[in-house]
Amino acid sequence: MSWVISIETKPIIKPISISYSKLSYDDIDSIVFIEHQNSQNPWSKNQLVESILNPTNLCYSMSIDNQILGFLMAMPADDSADILNISISKEYQRKGYGKKLLNCLIEELKNRKIKVLILEVRESNQSAISFYLKYGFEKISLRKNYYMINSKHPNQKEDGIIMRLKF
Ligand SMILES: CC(C)(COP(=O)(O)OP(=O)(O)OC[C@H]1O[C@@H](n2cnc3c(N)ncnc32)[C@H](O)[C@@H]1OP(=O)(O)O)[C@@H](O)C(=O)NCCC(=O)NCCS
Incomplete structure (x- = not known):
């Protein structure tokens, strides 16, 4: 006689642990990777380092299990702040992480009594424009022919759109 023993098991669902940190120079390789993965006109490593090391800037990373999946850089002034850069690693896009990162910045700005956020895209x-509109930003002005489309064709330009969020 043979016996078949069946044991019912429940799938183990590991909770996702998201953490936010202030960006430091040690994070630069991950940041450069995400920036180059996402942009046809990426910031150079030097530009990213300068922004991280600028003590005025607010620069955050977002990680899952200690792996950086996105970053945000902003420059606060007295009563408004500018988003300088925001980027989420391709495999994690469209999962709500960009929104979470922006929420994190806005909490800090509220602590500083700053109520306006501005960016250019x-x-x-x-x-990105859809992302910002969904978040509640409005288009407030246009910078005609502000951006070079591609460094190989320096004469081809495109407009920059300035957007603003009041909170
Ligand atoms: C823009 C960016 C930061 C958004 O981050 P994200 O984590 O993908 O965005 P979220 O998942 O939080 O999206 C929130 C909402 O924004 C809108 N949205 C985001 N990405 C979108 C897309 N590609 N197309 C249309 N709508 C989009 C949607 O309404 C979305 O909600 P839904 O998924 O429930 O429909 C990300 O796409 C990115 O890193 N892009 C490359 C770098 C870049 O362009 N940065 C901006 C420079 S100005």
Whole structure:
């Protein structure tokens, strides 16, 4: 006689642990990777380092299990702040992480009594524009022919769209 023993098991669902940190120079390789993965006109490593090391800037990373999946850089002034850069690693896009990162910045700005956030985005970056509109930003003005489309064709330019969020 043979016996078949069946044991019912429940799938183990590991909770996702997201953490936010102040960006430091040690994070630069991950940041450069995400920046180059996402942009046809990426910031150089030097530009990213300068922004991280600028003590005025607010620069955050977002990680899952200690792996950086996105970053945000902003420059606060007295009563408003500018988003300088925000980027989420391709495999994690469209999962709500960009929104979470922006929420994190806005909490800090509220602590500083700052109530306006401004940014500039290329007209061709429709996914980012959709993201900002969904978040509640409004288009407030246009910078005609502000961005070079491609460094190989320096005469071809595109508009920059300035957007603003009041909170
Ligand atoms: C823009 C960016 C930061 C958004 O981050 P994200 O984590 O993908 O965005 P979220 O998942 O939080 O999206 C929130 C909402 O924004 C909108 N949205 C985001 N990405 C979108 C896309 N590609 N197309 C249309 N709508 C989009 C949607 O309404 C989305 O909600 P839904 O998924 O429930 O429909 C990310 O796409 C990115 O890193 N892009 C490359 C770098 C870049 O262009 N940065 C901006 C420079 S100005």
